[in-house]
Amino acid sequence: MNPDLVRDPLPIPEHPVTPYLRMERIPHVWCPGCGIGTVVKCFASALERTGVDLEKVSVVSGIGCSGRTAGYLRLDGFHTTHGRAIPFATGLKLGRPELLVSVVSGDGDLVGIGGNHFIHAARRNLDLLVILINNFIYGMTGGQNAPTTPLMARSSTMPFGNFEPPFNLPHLAASSGAPYVARWTCLHIRRLTWAIEEAIQRKGFRFIEVIAPCPTLYSRLNKLGTGLSGMRFYHDKAEIRHGADTREVAIGFQEPIICGKFVDEERPTFNELMDSHYGKVLGEKYVPMPAEGGYLHG
Amino acid sequence: MKADPAGVLTGAHYLDGDFACGEGAMAAGCRFVAGYPITPSTEVVERISRRFPTMGGTFIQMEDELASMAAVVGGSWTGTKSMTVTSGPGFSLMMENIGLAAMMETPCVVVNVQRGGPSTGLPTMVGQADMMQARWGSHGDYEVIALSPQSPQEAFDLTVEAFNLSEIYRVPVMFMMDECVGHMTERVVIPEADEIEVVPRRLTEQSKEEFLPYRLNGHLVPEFARAGDGYRFHTTGLTHDERGYPLMSADCQEACVHRLVDKIRGAGDDLTHIEEDGTDDAEVVVISYGITARVARMAITMARERGVPTGSVRLIVVWPFPERVITELAGRVAGFVVPELNYGQISLEVERLAAGRCPVWHVGHGGGTVHDPEAILEKILEAAKVAA
Secondary structure (H helix, E strand, C coil): CCHHHHCCCCCCCCCCCHHHECHHHCCCCCCCCCCHHHHHHHHHHHHHHHCCCHHHEEEEECCCCHHHHHHCECCEEEECCCCCHHHHHHHHHHHCCCCEEEEEEEHHHHHHHCHHHHHHHHHHCCCEEEEEEECCCECCCCCECCCCCCCCCCECCECCCCCCCCCCHHHHHHHHCCCEEEEEECCCHHHHHHHHHHHHHCCCCEEEEEECCCCCCHHHHCCCCCHHHHHHHHHHHEEECCCCCHHHCCCCCCCCEEEEEEEECCCCCHHHHHHHHHHHHHHHHCCCCCCCCCCCCC | CECCHHHCCCEEEEEEHHHHHHHHHHHHCCCEEEECCCCCCHHHHHHHHHHHHHCCCEEEECCCHHHHHHHHHHHHCCCCCEEEEECHHHHHHHHHHHHHHHHHCCCEEEEEEEEECCCCCEEEEECCCCHHHHHHCCCCCCCCEEECCCCHHHHHHHHHHHHHHHHHHCCEEEEEEEHHHHHCEEEEEECCHHHCECCCCCECCCCCCCCCCCCCCCCCCCCECCCCCCCCCEEECCCECCCCCECCCHHHHHHHHHHHHHHHHCCHHHHCCEEEECCCCCCEEEEECCHHHHHHHHHHHHHHHCCCCEEEEEECEEECCCHHHHHHHHCCCCEEEEEECCCCCHHHHHHHHHCCCCCEEEEECCCCCCCCHHHHHHHHHHHHHHHC
């Protein structure tokens, strides 16, 4: 055949977030219909819109499906151990205070095995942007029960339905001291992007929970549909209630998902408290950690 | 490069081993410490938390030892030299992220002031039973470096060396003190800053376009890029290729993990750091480390007084093991005596190298107190009698 006949006359424009991704690693590991990729796209768009210096942005993930996020973003990316993304990120932030340190990981990782780190980082108000992708289940290992699995929902280790009460994550974050708390689903593309953009510009422990379908496991086990219909299920269940009392935003099985920005306050961060306190008690003797790190070049 | 004067407390001091270790870390350029309180190690971070705010260092008391070690690995990726401090129970919790540090090739120092175990064991009393855990306590194959000081002075000197070795080899270095050395107070002389040699992070000079985080450049240890320097690199605890990208294959596993092992095993001779005394014409050689080496000295003197030519090998770098030295001695001595505060850890390594050419006598107990020198003497005499 004449090659001119099959050549597409229209060049395919580059996707706007391509420069933020490690395109050589695409296709990614996530299943069709999974919500994680959408969150990555929103995160990349938010970075683009804020215009932050990408050389100073680190992204840290733990283990699990969402834990693969750090591997696809063209940033300093750290794929760490299960549950330890937040303490690893703590080291990055304290070791080089000028960095914008973000954590993107899953519900099992950040509040199951890593739950203790989550509440303490929020308590300290460490300067971390934490995006938790909640698919209500342990996806990578095959759909086991998570500390977020709604009551009565099925998982591979609660085949007769879950009888353990789950965490209400915005309430956990807010009551541990997080100054910024929001929740969206991964189909709220514009609102999620805007929330991440806003959170990048805030300081302290900023927590965004993103509800994402797991079509392969959670949605299938609980008959919530596949592909777009699975995503629509969450989107249609969403009810936007900005400023809602976080005590009232727990997620029940097949019940409305309250979304919105719940907390947006200003509280001094760990680094600000440290600097002001030592400045007060030690005066001129206090030497803070240099923004670019401690004693590097002699 | 020379030490930062801000971190060096030059002069003669009366310090315990824990304080001296903390001073060594600050002199070595450590500026980030994450830790969790545990007896008998806590004085190290108490010292550091008091002194850090005057020299641009940050100490954070984490919620547990899992978090402490994770924070140390993260801290080190900024180029800021990082350390944590613990004892047995905390050391167990740190194993997870010690493995991560080994896999990501992260320079850092882990201080373990050993107490009696297992489990909660003897919190305030001495032990030396974490020596094998220091070597291979995390899962999978990897090699680290471990040092063992015998005095507060060495707690200072060798902490500096521990940081330097961690930078050269990009491994977590285990600083294996024990409760006696940690809580023993002696004269410690801290030199001038310009007399202390510290090894800076080996930062890559490659361009941001050509740099790959695990590509070798004529050296088994790759060059380093700090988070925030614009290299926008990726690293993972998964088996990875030279780009730092996960690659699940037997070939990649071989290339990735074999090098982690080789870079230390292959440097065994360079890393050998022992103190040898009277081994040239020795019939029996005592191999010891840490506080036990000081107790063994009395037993060696008593044995010599009884006419047994007795030599001593004191292990300063314990891992990697000084294989060549022990193998060579095994060919010409009548026996080794290995006192240690455990039921046989280093003695088994000595047995492996003796390979049946001479007997190895372990002298040990579960900790709580140091040896009675008579117990060591008894084995030296027994070894000499068997030989005769």
